[in-house]
Amino acid sequence: xxxGSPLAGDSPVPEDPGxxxxxxxxxxxxxxxxxxxxxxxxxxxxRALLTGHVxxxxxxxLLAAVAAEHLPxxxxxxxxxxxxxxxxxxxxxxxxxxxx
Amino acid sequence: MTTIHxxxxxxxxxxxxxxxxxxxxxxxLGERADLLLLAGDLTxxxxxxxxxxxxxxxxxxxxxxxxxxxxxxxxxNQGDKVQAILEGIGVTVLEGxxxxxxxxxxxxxxxxxxxxxxxxxxxCGSEFGEPEMKAFMAHSRRMAERxxxxxxxxxxxxxxxxxxxxxxxxxxxxxxxxxxxxxGCYLLGEAVDxxxxxxxxxxxxxxxxxxxxxxxxxxxxxxxxxxIGHAYQLYCLRPDGAAADPECAAPAAILAPA
Numbered sequence: 001x002x003x004g005s006p007l008a009g010d011s012p013v014p015e016d017p018g019x020x021x022x023x024x025x026x027x028x029x030x031x032x033x034x035x036x037x038x039x040x041x042x043x044x045x046x047r048a049l050l051t052g053h054v055x056x057x058x059x060x061x062l063l064a065a066v067a068a069e070h071l072p073x074x075x076x077x078x079x080x081x082x083x084x085x086x087x088x089x090x091x092x093x094x095x096x097x098x099x100x
Numbered sequence: 101m102t103t104i105h106x107x108x109x110x111x112x113x114x115x116x117x118x119x120x121x122x123x124x125x126x127x128x129l130g131e132r133a134d135l136l137l138l139a140g141d142l143t144x145x146x147x148x149x150x151x152x153x154x155x156x157x158x159x160x161x162x163x164x165x166x167x168x169x170x171x172x173x174x175x176x177n178q179g180d181k182v183q184a185i186l187e188g189i190g191v192t193v194l195e196g197x198x199x200x201x202x203x204x205x206x207x208x209x210x211x212x213x214x215x216x217x218x219x220x221x222x223x224c225g226s227e228f229g230e231p232e233m234k235a236f237m238a239h240s241r242r243m244a245e246r247x248x249x250x251x252x253x254x255x256x257x258x259x260x261x262x263x264x265x266x267x268x269x270x271x272x273x274x275x276x277x278x279x280x281x282x283x284g285c286y287l288l289g290e291a292v293d294x295x296x297x298x299x300x301x302x303x304x305x306x307x308x309x310x311x312x313x314x315x316x317x318x319x320x321x322x323x324x325x326x327x328i329g330h331a332y333q334l335y336c337l338r339p340d341g342a343a344a345d346p347e348c349a350a351p352a353a354i355l356a357p358a
Binding site: 032034035037038040052053055056058059081083084086087088089091092093094095096097 | 103105106111112113114115117118121122125128132133144145172175298299306307319325326328329330331332333334335336337338
């Protein structure tokens, strides 16, 4: 009966990018050196784009290293920001009426 | 009546590796604001070392500092130590209670709680089913109840609510809709409206939006550092809801009284 069911093929099942992203996201949150819950990981082609705010340059570098461990074969594009990238707010503030 | 200048920031996620990065931005804060509010997630994973690093950074700030803890500050089960270390340098750490700060003849009451998740109108959890689900929603309800009680007990010219979790969905715009129940709860918004807070600041939603309103039309600001893009944000409160103070040059829109 033909060549058999497509379910019976012996080629390896490609890794689901969604599952890979989620596994990496969990690793970044649960790694005691990082504790990062808000880094976004976008996989496009052979690149992995990381975005979010990670406070320090050390954490930024560690983030890239941990992500690379979990995303073998992907080129890491680390676009996260740190505290060094921000400053004091301009002006003297937003005026809000506070009448009860 | 005196204009009250409030500086606020959340989600600093501080630690020893960040030492020296925040202090330069706070050197002149006393010339710009009357009080500093810290909206939780003050540390990376809530260790005593991280709290000490932040306390060192804040120790020279010349104005009253009021804080709530966030979920990160509880991660290593050392929330009590984090609180004690910050209190050791004079920070008031609130959880279901309040503090009154006099400002040039006026008074500001700040009621604070971490708050919790649960979701918003039309998509909120309920105390039903497994013990874990009931405990989750009961925790959220208790936090909101204590916030409302704390606000109601204040008799000050201006009331401010200080939270970590969000009281309305407006300030979550930019976050994925699927995670809204983990970012805040409408019960907090109801507490703010019933308790009469003129301004509510919160953090937690790094990809959210700064400005929002409660269902009752009260100002809400998401001051998570990744959202505001600065070391802190500034707000000017007029207790009598009067027109803009010319010295208070807002970089953005002037809003009507709540």
